[in-house]
Amino acid sequence: MTPLEVATARALTPGCAEVLHLNHAGASLMPQPVLDAVISHLEREGRTGGYEAANEAAAALAHTYNAVASLLGCAASEVALTESATRAWDAAVYSLPIAPSQRVLISRAEYASNAIALLQLCQRTGAEILLVDNDQHGQIDIEALAEALAHHDVALVSLVHVPTQSGLVNPAAAVGHLCQAAGVTFVLDACQSVGQLPLDVTELGCDVLTGTGRKFLRGPRGTGFLYMRQALLEQVEPVMLDAHAADWIAPDRFTIRSDARRFENWECNLAARLGLGAAIDHALSWGVTNIAARSERLAAGLRARLAEIPGVTGHDRGEHLCAITTFSVADIDPTVIQQRLRAEAVNVSVGTASFARLDLPPRGLESVVRASVHYITTEDELDRFAECIRTIASAPAS
Numbered sequence: 001m002t003p004l005e006v007a008t009a010r011a012l013t014p015g016c017a018e019v020l021h022l023n024h025a026g027a028s029l030m031p032q033p034v035l036d037a038v039i040s041h042l043e044r045e046g047r048t049g050g051y052e053a054a055n056e057a058a059a060a061l062a063h064t065y066n067a068v069a070s071l072l073g074c075a076a077s078e079v080a081l082t083e084s085a086t087r088a089w090d091a092a093v094y095s096l097p098i099a100p101s102q103r104v105l106i107s108r109a110e111y112a113s114n115a116i117a118l119l120q121l122c123q124r125t126g127a128e129i130l131l132v133d134n135d136q137h138g139q140i141d142i143e144a145l146a147e148a149l150a151h152h153d154v155a156l157v158s159l160v161h162v163p164t165q166s167g168l169v170n171p172a173a174a175v176g177h178l179c180q181a182a183g184v185t186f187v188l189d190a191c192q193s194v195g196q197l198p199l200d201v202t203e204l205g206c207d208v209l210t211g212t213g214r215k216f217l218r219g220p221r222g223t224g225f226l227y228m229r230q231a232l233l234e235q236v237e238p239v240m241l242d243a244h245a246a247d248w249i250a251p252d253r254f255t256i257r258s259d260a261r262r263f264e265n266w267e268c269n270l271a272a273r274l275g276l277g278a279a280i281d282h283a284l285s286w287g288v289t290n291i292a293a294r295s296e297r298l299a300a301g302l303r304a305r306l307a308e309i310p311g312v313t314g315h316d317r318g319e320h321l322c323a324i325t326t327f328s329v330a331d332i333d334p335t336v337i338q339q340r341l342r343a344e345a346v347n348v349s350v351g352t353a354s355f356a357r358l359d360l361p362p363r364g365l366e367s368v369v370r371a372s373v374h375y376i377t378t379e380d381e382l383d384r385f386a387e388c389i390r391t392i393a394s395a396p397a398s
Contacts, residue, residue, distance in 0.1 A: 001286070001294050001375060009286065009376050020381050023347040025164070025192055025324050025372035028218040030279070037278035038220055041271040054270050061270065064277030068225050071280050071288075072209065073200035077259040078233065080226040081273050085191040085212035086113045088226035091263040092208045093117060093156070093187060094239045100126030102155035105148055107132050107140040108362070109163035109170055112355040114189060118158065127155060131358065138166075138317025142174050149182040156185040162192035165351030165360055165368060166326055167299060168318035169197065176205020185232065191215065195279075196295050196323050196374070198288045207232045213272075216291075216323070216374060219279030220272045228260050238263050291375045295323035298373040298382065305386035311393040315368050326351060326368040329393045334369045340392055346385060348372075 015029035044053040065076040082088040135141040179186035188206040195216030209227040213219030244266035311330040
């Protein structure tokens with residue numbers, strides 16, 4: 001992206017004038033077109049009524065499904081909209097068939113909400129979770145995965161593409177290739193990768209993909225989506241249904257709708273879903289490949305700056321690193337660092353062991369500072385951030 005394009009993108013982002021935002025992996029700064037889409041629909045609801053405004057917005061809502069499909073390279077009929085990535089992931093995984101003798105394969109990047117759900121499912125079904133360990137680069141070991149698929153009856157493989165606590169990008173396409181060859185369902189959590197990395201479900205080989213709107217897509221909170229491959233969709237009945245997901249055709253009979261919207265609820269935040277469509281349009285207008293290239297270059301520059309500061313240790317591992325940078329400062333709690341930065345109008349987040357128990361504790365870490373750049377981040381902002389960290393690292397601990 002050219003300097004002029006970056007300047008234009010920042011001018012379309014009101015928050016850039018307020019904060020140095022390095023928390024795009026938490027919730028990004030929404031651009032003006034997203035704000036306009038959300039606010040204008042809420043205003044319309046206030047003037048004409050919620051049902052009436054929804055009828056008026058039917059075409060715009062249909063566009064959001066098409067936008068997700070364009071983003072992922074799938075059919076709109078394979079897309080469901082939800083209130084979060086977790087809700088999308090749960091709706092799919094709780095509905096998949098799991099037998100008592102089967103194994104569920106996960107990696108060390110597994111996210112807390114997913115792990116909790118899988119533990120509950122295995123308690124209910126008698127299935128067993130099997131951890132596929134990392135390779136020497138700190139990412140899922142593809143050879144170990146191949147061995148596990150060959151020697152166990154596997155119900156599904158669950159992979160977090162980009163973990164919440166690291167800049168790692170797991171080799172999802174290689175995992176998808178193995179799962180397809182083994183005939184095993186592959187569920188990909190793309191919560192941290194969608195919007196910052198190009199995603200194509202055919203190339204990834206996933207049967208299920210879930211994502212959120214609020215992170216690198218720069219959409220509103222309370223938005224998420226589910227992709228389910230059509231062939232799997234035809235075999236899976238959601239664990240919960242309502243009058244949107246199914247039709248009550250007789251006092252004792254119902255039929256489930258044929259598309260992925262069988263995983264949705266009737267009631268939803270329509271304004272947020274329209275904002276999600278606007279956010280995807282905005283990302284596609286810049287080009288996700290361009291976004292990825294700039295974000296990865298900025299993150300590499302941030303890691304280089306931090307590496308020059310005494311007392312700072314970086315914690316990112318993997319052959320492919322993305323827009324997320326994690327680090328710690330000697331003798332200073334990451335939460336204290338976050339608070340000191342916030343006092344300077346600088347936003348970061350903290351990754352804790354409670355969300356990454358298979359990764360951080362084995363590395364001797366209880367928490368890390370997470371700084372996540374995006375294409376609207378500038379080199380000047382990285383310089384300012386590095387200077388803030390240098391000041392914090394050199395100050396007496398309190």
